[in-house]
Amino acid sequence: MLRSAFYKYGGHMSTVDLIATATFGLEAIVAREVKELGYSDVRVENSRVLFKADLEAIPRCNLWLRSADRVLIKVGEFQALTYEELFEGTKALPWAEWLPEDALFPVEGKSVHSKLYSVPDCQAIVKKAIVEKLKQRYHQQWFTETGPKYTIEVALLKDRATLTIDTSGAGLHKRGYRKLTSQAPLKETLAAAMINLSYWNPDRVLVDPFCGSGTIPIEAALIGLNIPPGLRRDFVSETWPQLPAVFWRNARDEGNDSIRRDVKLRIVGTDIDEAVLSMARYHRKLAGLDDQIHLQRMPVSELRNSNKYGCLICNPPYGERLGEVQQIKRLYQELREAVAPLDTWSVYVLTAFPDFEQVYGKRADRKRKLYNGRIECQFYQYFGPRPPRRELRETVMEESLP
Structure with missing residues (x-):
């Protein structure tokens, strides 16, 4: 029994x-x-x-x-x-x-x-x-x-x-901050996994040049500040007699006490679509992260950043509809040209586009099969050099957001 x-x-x-x-x-x-x-x-x-x-x-x-x-x-x-x-x-x-x-x-x-x-x-x-x-x-x-x-x-x-x-009720990807959805939303759980699979840490700059409604930047900020992702939502088992209210109160107290409130992150999200950036700003506000994430309208071809040893993590368009293939190829080539000067950065791209490496012009250091909903994707990982400890400290102290 x-x-x-x-x-x-x-x-x-x-x-x-x-x-x-x-x-x-x-x-x-x-x-x-x-x-x-x-x-x-x-x-x-x-x-x-x-x-x-x-x-x-x-x-x-x-x-x-x-x-x-x-x-x-x-x-x-x-x-x-x-x-x-x-x-x-x-x-x-x-x-x-x-x-x-x-x-x-x-x-x-x-x-x-x-x-x-x-x-x-x-x-x-x-x-x-x-x-x-x-x-x-x-x-x-x-x-x-x-x-x-x-x-x-x-x-x-x-x-x-x-x-x-x-015990959850609504799926755990529903953090409570994403009230609006873009055309092809990335699940919050997958975005968090992409960040945890990368070399990013809160001392490094993170850029998402296809940020859409803001999921990757927001999940990175939650990780960087050590904020529990479920802190702002309810769960079905909160009503169960087997789980006294003190259990939930203790768990939430632990979560609040664990937040790194003294940390200032350098997270940047850009996108060419002002409508989805408006969603991203709204979601950033709901997540309480207005002062931690910089959002800006910008095509990927104009991406510039003076920070060393950063991470670029993105989920660009896949080009699934007929007639989009050439447009997507140009977009991936622009991404490659934009990151070429960032030769000390690590780059991570999640896409279902089958010829990504060929179009991007560089073979990934590592690939990992992941699923965005029911779409089979590859997570292409390009590793930059490990930053020297002293140089990393100086970078954190001296450099600011673009």
């Missing part, structure tokens, strides 16, 4: 199995973030990071994980070759330890390479099995489902069923 999922005031709090879901390709980044929060029992699988932690990890992980999609509680896992096995395996799990009598518990599902391929049937069977289990605990035949929400997922992969409860 999973007593780890059950909290009693004044009692002993053990561990719970958690899953941080991740976009394919970002698992190692998410695992590193989990470990940095102090959780060591970590296992990486495709699109998810599994770890054991106490209940207070639920608010902490929701507030702090930058590149994860969601934080789930793993209730159980078992083989399910038939609907009967799915029903009995689900019913055997300790649902009453999580679901109060009035819980709202919708069931979602997915099935990959499994005999039980009908997702609606699997959802219905899991729902029925949970209801039967709750009848045993609460001694009633009908549940109103008017209370806190516990979204349950049945995930079938190669005939193994994993049953989870979502």
Whole structure:
């Protein structure tokens, strides 16, 4: 019986199995973030990071994980070759330890390479099995489902069923600052991962010459100031009786205390489109970062910067529509010409354009496959020299924003 999922005031709090879901390709980044929060029992699988932690990890992980999609509680896992096995395996799990009598518990599902391929049937069977289990605990035949929400997922992969409860609600990419969207928005979680995969640190200048609605500069500022990305939003599990308000209060206090308020960052975002720059300014304001990010209308061909050892990180247009290929090629060539004088900089470009290296005119030092939504991209990484410590200090002290 999973007593780890059950909290009693004044009692002993053990561990719970958690899953941080991740976009394919970002698992190692998410695992590193989990470990940095102090959780060591970590296992990486495709699109998810599994770890054991106490209940207070639920608010902490929701507030702090930058590149994860969601934080789930793993209730159980078992083989399910038939609907009967799915029903009995689900019913055997300790649902009453999580679901109060009035819980709202919708069931979602997915099935990959499994005999039980009908997702609606699997959802219905899991729902029925949970209801039967709750009848045993609460001694009633009908549940109103008017209370806190516990979204349950049945995930079938190669005939193994994993049953989870979502603690996040809206996906973790929804930080709360991006109210407007541009035509091709970059997910906040992916932007944070791109920054964490780069050589950028808060002592170096960062430039995004295709900043759009401001996601990369804002995520960099959140990282540079050590601001938890979820600090300005709510989570569905804040309403759960198993997670006392003091857990959330402590997690938010920890987050506020961790902010580096004495740091002045040098982050620049430029774009040729004044309309999306207006969105970026609005998002910068909502994130409370007006004094940390410089935004300016500028074509990439005019990019100049006197700072040494900076980082250029961008997600330029891909040219997916017919007739755009030549325009995109010119844009990438202009980018190469603009960064040529910045020979001590590191450059990072996320694009789905298949011939990027050929058009850009330089082979990347490293490539990494990442997904922007459902679009398969490559993250091209060009490494500049490591800055000398003394020279880096002088650069930070003497140089200013362009």
